[in-house]
Amino acid sequence: MSWTDDRVETLKRMWGEGQSASQIAKELGGVTRNAVIGKVHRLGLSNRVEGEEAAAAAPVAPAPEPAPAAAAAAAAPATDRPARAVKAEPPAATPEPETATAEPEPAPQPVFIPRRPIVPAGQPLPPQPSANEISPEALASVREVEKRARKLTLMELTERTCKWPIGDPATEKFWFCGLPAQAGKPYCEAHVGVAFQPMSARRDRRR
């Protein structure tokens, strides 16, 4: 593959939109992210920034978002893999099937997320699941596991690490479980146990 005019155009557009080199490479096809980065540099449109002239030359930022929380939530449905963005899924008191988000994600290339990491928790902490909401077995299991938590930071999370938050985000004593996550699930075995509960079980346990 060679850098035809329209391929270069696509490159410029996507780079301008803040797409990563690897994403651009996938879109173009036939090239690696290295090729893309190399081209970006040769075109001289790598990083500008640096105060003054930046304002003049800057292409037009994705624009500030009016409603932070809402906007962030709306941007959630990623193309295929949410890149790094952790799909903030705090274990609320009632970690319901999360709106039953079981959609096969058919979207080919809907919205892109202009490199904007999603911050863990906002102001009010969602109450941690209370003991009477969880089976004794699962609870014991979780307590045991949390002692072995890898205590990862947000950046260290991957698709295969448990994203269960532990501690108070407002303090230093906050981290993510980080143990091996169940295939396709956001949490490790123990946390999956408390996060995903069958309706029947919940009902039985309620008073």
Added chain:
DNA sequence: CCCTGATTCGC
């Protein structure tokens, strides 16, 4: 480990 972009350098 996974991913980013940056740089180098033989082609």
Added chain:
DNA sequence: GCGAATCAGG
């Protein structure tokens, strides 16, 4: 000009 290999970093 091109891009794989490599580097530096989150």
